Amino acid sequence: MTSGKKSFHSEVDFILRIAGEGGEGVISCGELFARAAARTEYHVFTFLTYPAEIRGGFAMVQIRVRDWTIYSMGSKLDCLVVFNQQAFDRTIKELKKGGTLVYDPQAVQLPPDLEATLLALPLTELSKEATGSVLGKNIVALGALGHLVEMEQRVLENLVRDRFASKGAEVIKRNMEALRLGYAYAAEQAWRRILLMADLRPKGSQYMMLSGNEAIALGALVAGCRFTASYPITPATPIFETLTRLFPLVDGRALQMEDEIAAVSAALGASFVGEKALVPTSGPGFQLMTEQLNLASMLEVPLVLVDVQRGGPSTGLPTKTEQSDLNLAIYGVSGESPRIVLAPTSVEDSFYQTIRAFNLSERYQLPVIMLTDQSIGLRKATVRMPDLSHIIQLDSHVARTKVKIPQPEFINLIDRAEPTAKELEDYRRFRITADGVSPIARPGTPGGQYLATGLEHTESGKPDYTPENHLQMSRKRFRKMEVIARSFDTNPIEIWGRADAKIGILGWGSTAGAIREARYLAEERGIHVRHMHPHTLSPMPHRQISNFLVRLEHLIIVEENYTGQFAHHIKAHFGVKAIELHKCEGIPITPEEILRGIEKVAGIIDEYSIAKL
Amino acid sequence: MTSGKKSFHSEVDFILRIAGEGGEGVISCGELFARAAARTEYHVFTFLTYPAEIRGGFAMVQIRVRDWTIYSMGSKLDCLVVFNQQAFDRTIKELKKGGTLVYDPQAVQLPPDLEATLLALPLTELSKEATGSVLGKNIVALGALGHLVEMEQRVLENLVRDRFASKGAEVIKRNMEALRLGYAYAAEQAWRRILLMADLRPKGSQYMMLSGNEAIALGALVAGCRFTASYPITPATPIFETLTRLFPLVDGRALQMEDEIAAVSAALGASFVGEKALVPTSGPGFQLMTEQLNLASMLEVPLVLVDVQRGGPSTGLPTKTEQSDLNLAIYGVSGESPRIVLAPTSVEDSFYQTIRAFNLSERYQLPVIMLTDQSIGLRKATVRMPDLSHIIQLDSHVARTKVKIPQPEFINLIDRAEPTAKELEDYRRFRITADGVSPIARPGTPGGQYLATGLEHTESGKPDYTPENHLQMSRKRFRKMEVIARSFDTNPIEIWGRADAKIGILGWGSTAGAIREARYLAEERGIHVRHMHPHTLSPMPHRQISNFLVRLEHLIIVEENYTGQFAHHIKAHFGVKAIELHKCEGIPITPEEILRGIEKVAGIIDEYSIAKL
Amino acid sequence: MSTALPNYRRKQIRPVWCSGCGNYGVLRGVEKALGNLKVPAEQMVVVSGIGCAGRFSHYLNTYALHGTHGRALPIATGVKTTRPDLTVLVVGGDGDSLGIGGGHLPHAARKNVDLTYLILDNNTYGLTKGQSSPTTPWGCVTKSSPYGSPEDSLDVLPILLAYDVSFVARTTSLRIEEISAVVSKAMQHPGFSIVHILSPCVTYPVLKQKALRERIEPLPEGHVPDNKAAALQLAYSSDPIYTGVFYSIQKPTLDARLRHLQESALERYSAKGTPPSIPSLMERFL
Amino acid sequence: MSTALPNYRRKQIRPVWCSGCGNYGVLRGVEKALGNLKVPAEQMVVVSGIGCAGRFSHYLNTYALHGTHGRALPIATGVKTTRPDLTVLVVGGDGDSLGIGGGHLPHAARKNVDLTYLILDNNTYGLTKGQSSPTTPWGCVTKSSPYGSPEDSLDVLPILLAYDVSFVARTTSLRIEEISAVVSKAMQHPGFSIVHILSPCVTYPVLKQKALRERIEPLPEGHVPDNKAAALQLAYSSDPIYTGVFYSIQKPTLDARLRHLQESALERYSAKGTPPSIPSLMERFL
Ligand SMILES: Cc1ncc(C[n+]2csc(CCOP(=O)(O)OP(=O)(O)O)c2C)c(N)n1
Ligand SMILES: Cc1ncc(C[n+]2csc(CCOP(=O)(O)OP(=O)(O)O)c2C)c(N)n1
């Protein structure tokens, strides 16, 4: 347990990992633990990784519990539970010196010189005793962990009962026994408690425990989206699965289609007739959607696509995390069509950026691509319940330029502009306007009938391939991007860290938390760093990033991919040199890894100052 | 006719355009004329544009005839033939002052003050007289043009006979009559000849008259490609149509598939079992192929894909030209997988770059994307017959690094490396090697069996998602790109223009000729310009471009798209500022337009020098 | 601003088909059907693919979406799912519907989406200038099969019957009245209806008007369209080529299926079946 | 370095299927068939899609390509077109073969590509953890249909028959001997052969072993597999679910079709049918 010393004031900051083989239930053990922890006043943040196969391979879940907002999965482990030798071998190096290791003595051979508190737990034996098979190992472990952090047994019992509710009384009984045996064993052995969770009063209804994928589904719901079409793909499937449960309750509709092309096509059709539509997918599926995305941009139909990125290329590492679809999102179509690219930074942010994605999409009649990733999508975290009494539906004609970025305190919503009665008298669907946006008639409106064609067309929608027309319509379409880029100036991007810091860090998406913690760690070591983390990756918030860059001596760009895609864009746009910090290993970058980068750069600065003397 | 004065020594340089409505046969009129001209000692270069519809809309063909290599379609017209009013209105501004206008007086109303030689030709009337319908207008025009440039009537007769051979004697007879009437009318009216083509001896068999698409098909044939799979798409279809005629004669096979995904899949399968395979398409189809391209890169299977670019986005301007798929080619996949991007600069170059594409693809086991465009693909030009007695098949083990870029004088060919008997003893298909390339076993080889999976895998092909493995295999795959980039140093890119010029132009693909002519024009005006036109767009020939850039004061980047895609890459890679010259109108940029850009920049330099004084 | 009922032609855009093209006849027939049914133009959405046939959506004065090649059907599925009040017509060529887009057909059939799909079959890829298509007969010389097409052509109607498309009919551009009658029936049918329309291309005449005229014949009087076996047998006949409604059955439309889901979801949620508020749904995630 | 005939298992990679998964039975059955046929492992290419079923290619010691989701068939078509000497086996799940990849089936049938396609049908998307698939029955509760699947399931065999796939069979993972026999026949069949294998998923048991066992029954003794009408009728039966070879006819394979083209092209080129040199082909473009 880390506490006290950090400048970001944590009394409690506890990192637990449970590791074993796919199919042994380590993940559900972790999820139950996290769910119990979330019922205390602590914040919870999980990270999980499992094999692409249904069975076998390495699986693990990591849970961080803290008394304050959690920004990343953290670095070293306070407690590690291993079910087998492979799990031990692969993860023991992550355990802090002096941390706690829980292991099954029947399955794991320990090396002699471990600097850790060693707690043997006969998982296999106790599981067989309780359930007659090895399938109860995870619940035995859960019981023992319950003792270790002084969780009330009753809380765990309720969770286990819920979990197995659909499996019948016999299964519930066996698992209760497994839980009890685990708890009792730890108590008998008088394991020293490493965290006290028992008597913390629960937080009430202010906080939800959500995965990033669920946050997106809820964001869509709040934004007024009532249609989704999808095709299953790891790790994005839970977005659709959540919506398919919720939509029928609120007169929304969810279609599972025969492939990704059909999914994005159906969403485009739904949006064409006036519905806000969401298309969740992951990289390989996203690739198949580009033709229709391109069409949506040409037809100026709003559409929100979420890419929960996973390890690539090709089928790649389906269950691992990576930030490697940025290029595809910005550039991956034939010809030139504008679209907006956003990247949420956390589970909570996924909720608000989804609402924002719909607002932008409706306001500018553009496809919006939201890039999240496996680490955000599957992670569970505590999220403050937004104040839904402060949702303000803006009038699309009046409030065009004043849409605020959604926050817990207030949420603006905006729908696409429709033509006025006057405009319908001589309706030109693709009228050239100052901001490139032209009112869009909803089918059913008399006099609004128009042709939307993917061929180059005139203001009225008629095909026209003359040089002048192609140029003027290209300008119309791209004008929206310029207007959006300018609108950023009224929505300043936060910059963290001291204004006089000479080292700056730029990142995008899910690395925000790790960079923030790295900054704290650096500050503890007296190194000052500024950090900017734009949510909008295209169009670029040009002016603001320029202002950020201009005061720096060294720029570090952090991202989780091999080639440095974001760095490439920043260099193209701003002509700066950057120190690129990539990680391409299927797992999130840690605060420590970033800190090491910062320290190296600080070293350069020092040398440089010396040289100047 | 322009002649004499230019510094690039042309005695004859004649530009003719024929314009009318789609379906009136203007294009075939132009093609027959070009074919006749190609039988003289002149070089010929055509450009055509027709509507996306089968009937109606504006169609035109432009033919340039010159006594020396032709680099572009040229700027102003020496002679313009118009079939109707729309054609006149849209093209008359392109006619040189004092040029020759041929028009149908029944269809075209002339304004009073035209500075041109006006030749009325009663197309409709003569056509009806000869053929009983208006369908013979194009052949009447061809006859009249024959007189105008003093082409032998016999040459034209033979071509017309060939053209209508399949339609029966009656049709041939009518068209012969139309030809004769056109010729006779011009002679009767004593039209003054504007070019003399009659008594030029034919060139013999040294020159072919090819479209860019045909050049690619022939290049593939010479490179040893014997498989193609495709799905029809304008303007790429003729590549497949040519191969489907030729392959059955040389034991090759061509499959028309049900869509683009199936086409690229079939090609991947063919290449997996050892065949060199070509996939021709255009932007919208290319988009659908990215998933399999990504797979090919992951499986390290050679593959050559040709994208004959057309106007976008979406269905866009299917019959117009644009250079707007560069981003898609470099970036358009999920995750990160290396591939090579080439861009031929002319019809002739299409032939050699196709051979080079196969060499690179086989040598590095990578997909190669060749970006050509409608203007090269459909243009016909005279191409020197290569010396096929100098084809050298290199040994894939010995000659790995010494593959020369194919030229008319000699052509190197290379096939993928196969494992030796020794390597087969412990065969690891994806063995990590110094250059990232590992020998590939051909099915049928005992002991060579392996699994090729799109999942991340080990050297032997087994799925493996560990952080270390993902990193090392990403490195392996990208190492090839580094090796290729380094190999450029042995194949210097030509730089044209004076070494001390302070203005440089970078371009890619089909703009090469127009830039070259613009350079000549600038030199005539005393402005010196250097011009570099890399064939390889990814990986970047980094060192050579750096060397080119470093000596410049001003860089102009020329391309035919809206957003400046190549400029973006150059800026990202080299941190330079550039003056971007885009044209996004569906038609090629002209030497004059580039010249205007150069002159403006030269103006800046002058001011700058003054300021320095 | 009110709807011009008798005339469904879009004023601003005139057809660009070759003169003599079968599609003109189809357009006429469809206009007549719309006239019969009196669908208000603003209540209609026409979705079409790419090809000569795909231009159909340009010429009717409705809301219209001319999308990408082969994707008209899933786009239209999205349209009809969200707006069951709209009348949806989908049009594509043989390449568009049976080649690149063929994979979507069985799945629209499984949903029984309530829309009408017109497949305009000229046995070739017209717009790209005459390559062979999925319905080009074996051995035909086309631009892409200079030595004869090596593949067998698809048996279109048997395939649609195997998908259990709930309304399957065939007609031809040579019979404008029949088009009007059959398309009217198709549009009135609740569920997924497909009309396979043989519409010869005059510029790339793979399917020849004359040969077609000689072989077409209306379905036998006594044919009962809910008999799949009989429909199949008649569908396999190639001389005569029967026209008319081969198959027509009743099964729940997609809209009915989804309403059923919504009802059971609400029932499960609360005994009264009252829809929950958004905040109450979010509380499930506490 | 010579080929191990009796054992077709790839040593380095062991199966990752759940214990009890039907696919183990299928693998056993296929291994037996290969043993019967004695195909040298290095002469075989196995192409598979993505899914639990798609892992099939990992476990056989042949040349193997585990590609993308739904594209095994067109990849295999490329393989067989260029290398008719190789034996090609294609494997995919119900989602892979009939959902995302379903559009490729009729076109492989039109070509009659000489390969064997095993469709391992568990009525669900196993690898992505139990969503509904094109063969999930109406009303089933799955991960993606919490209130019951709204769509009808596909009639797989009737559809394959409508495509005129030249060999159509069904079997199940519950009958390893039958798999071996049927797959042997399929692989010996010259042309496109499909074996639909019902292979229950134990983790997401949409298709239940027990219910399946109760309903399967071999085809009636007298069934003659070149009778499409009879095959269709038996294919529509859902109780019993028949297993065995429903349909098997002879028609030219893709290779034969393409050889025929080559011959006529050469004949047209020169009376002697001698292949031209490359330079002589280029001279056509003078
Ligand atoms: C993705 C994609 N591939 C290919 C094309 C080119 N293309 C346009 S229309 C067409 C085929 C048209 O044939 P069909 O559907 O039969 O319509 P028809 O023109 O015969 O009416 C093709 C291949 C395209 N527009 N988009
Ligand atoms: C383009 C793409 N979309 C989605 C996926 C995710 N995915 C992997 S397997 C699968 C379905 C598997 O179902 P099935 O084909 O029936 O095989 P099973 O696992 O049931 O054997 C899906 C949707 C993918 N890999 N690629």
Ligand code: SF4
């Ligand atoms: S090419 Fe054929 S299908 Fe297309 S418009 Fe002309 S006649 Fe009709």
Ligand code: SF4
């Ligand atoms: S999930 Fe089902 S299909 Fe997949 S391996 Fe497990 S039992 Fe087999």
Ligand SMILES: [Mg+2]
């Ligand atoms: Mg057609």
Ligand SMILES: [Mg+2]
């Ligand atoms: Mg399945």
